[in-house]
Amino acid sequence: MMRWIVALMTLALGAAVIVTFVNPEFTLAGAGQDWFPTEVGRGAEVVDDLYDTTNWIAVALLVLTFVLLSWTVWRGAGRRDGEGSDRHGSGGLEVLWTAVPAVLIAYLTWIQIGARDEISAATAGDSPLVIDVEGAQFDWRFRYAGADGVLGNLDDITEVVEMAVPIGRNVELRMHSVDVIHSFYVPDLRLKRDVVPGTVTPLRFQIDPEDYAAAGSPATLELRCAELCGWGHYAMVGRLRPMEPAAFDAWLIARGEDKFSNRAAGAPEEPESDGEFEDEEED
Ligand SMILES: [Cu+2]
Incomplete structure (x- = not known):
């Protein structure tokens, strides 16, 4: 019983954070708006795309974190002896949690370089x-x-x-x-x-x-x-x-x-x- 209460509380907390974070996107979109004022600059839409991509990656990671956290609490609370696991180190997991952020950061760097080039191209030419x-x-x-x-x-x-x-x-x-x-x-x-x-x-x-x-x-x-x-x-x-x-x-x-x-x-x-x-x- 206890473990269900703990797991549900964790999930509820996660859901509250997600709703607070994600909800403004939908509320504003429903009103035909975005987080920012309507852009009026050449190439400015590239910044909005970059923002949206980064935002949704962050939301996905947040959801994943809360699901894993809830699962851990639920599983740990189910142990009758009340003892935690005494396992130390996991080669596979360490490779995973290093590789995934590395790939994400490389991807974010890549799209930011692309965005910078697109913005420069939008205002190239013409002596300013x-x-x-x-x-x-x-x-x-x-x-x-x-x-x-x-x-x-x-x-x-x-x-x-x-x-x-x-x-x-x-x-x-x-x-x-x-x-x-x-x-x-x-x-x-x-x-x-x-x-x-x-x-x-x-x-x-x-x-x-x-x-x-x-x-x-x-x-x-x-x-x-x-x-x-x-x-x-x-x-x-x-x-x-x-x-x-x-x-x-x-x-x-x-x-x-x-x-x-x-x-x-x-x-x-x-x-x-x-x-x-x-x-x-x-x-
Ligand atoms: Cu100042």
């Missing part, structure tokens, strides 16, 4: 629009080449918090940090990459026009810092503003003209800010 991205405690700064098309000189256009990007055009970020490690994370694009002081990290993407329209053409895409970087980490929020290519070009030219008219009028050359974080700093 280059944007310099600076991560700093605790905001995002963006720098575009001015009218001369060259980054890193006086006519550069600087923005804070919001990065305008053209839809359907390759964008290449050159990311760097002025202090600690940050992480550039845009869930809608399935993009996440560390921004590390002392080095420049490139990151390419393209907002796919069809996917963007299918996602309901959101006015902005959330940008988060995904690396705990200090007390203001929670406020290190930015956004991407997708724009039609013609509107983007016009915006960039206008920003360039603003800058020079401001300078001629003697205005300080300060990037605009939405004040989200700066307000707090003044207190």
